[in-house]
Amino acid sequence: MTEALREYIGEKGGVCDCFFNEGEDLAGAAPELSEIAEGTDCVLVLGGDGTLIRAAARLVGSGLPLIGINLGTVGYLCELEPNSVFPAIDKLMAGDCVIEERMMLSGSGERDGREITGIAFNDIVLHRTGPMAVVSLIVYVNGEYLHTFRADGIILSTPTGSTGYSLSAGGPIVDPKAQMILITPINAHNISSRSIVVGAEDEIVIEIGRRRSQGDEAVEVSFDGDRVALLSVGDRFRIKRATATARICKISHQSFLELLRKKMQAYT
DSSP states (O other), X not given: OHHHHHHHHHHTTOOOOXXXXXXXXXXXXXXXXXXXXXXXXXXXXXXXXXXXXXXXXXXXXXXXXXXXXXOSSSOSSOOBOGGGHHHHHHHHHTTOOEEEXXXXXXXXXXXXXXXXXXXXXXXXXXXXXXXXXXXXXXXXXXXXXXXXXXXSEEEEEOSGGGGTHHHHTTOOOOOTTOOEXXXXXXXXXXXXXXXXXXXXXXXXXXXXXXXXXXXXXXXXXXXXXXXXXEEETTOEEEXXXXXXXEEEEEOOOOOHHHHHHHHHHHTO
């Protein structure tokens, strides 16, 4: 597919450079910005939703719009399928497209004097590790206590990420152009625990509480599925809207609801 796209773009008078990612780590998700030719108009990402998510996080701040070509399964985020990609290239080169700005999340904390920071296109997840026991996660919004979740973990998701891990954990599906943050517990030990939606400008702080007398609980922090650090009892982690956004190129004029309906029909 990559070679066919390169040839097709060349036949249409364009130039296409190719980058191959052989792993699933963020560092190899996209080339360095210095390696991308000046004047590049768009980045085509071949793979699944995870490939697009990692490329967006890697290229954050570049201003380059991305468009996904789905070679995976459901592909909620990837607009194009292999059978529609060449007509889409024609539209793209004719400028018949729109750019959607998608909000991202930033997370920060400190562990053993070391600062922990990161940015996520889909979600930031705090998840238990070690002994098979739930952890206590104390949630504050704008400095006000919200709730203590006793669960396997908690997902802080963007609207774009609502169709990812948050959906699997029972969270709602949200239009990716919306501006909000979703808080979804993972396997909460409480029948009344549900996803909570807060404003995009709200700041969320999660404190690791003590449940075991030893106080040895450990919580793993990950950004878009990439593990970053471990937190322990008493540590706090702050999540808020990132200043940067991801730019997603849209060729089709179909609505999010139409796309959602097609995906749900195809994979039920």
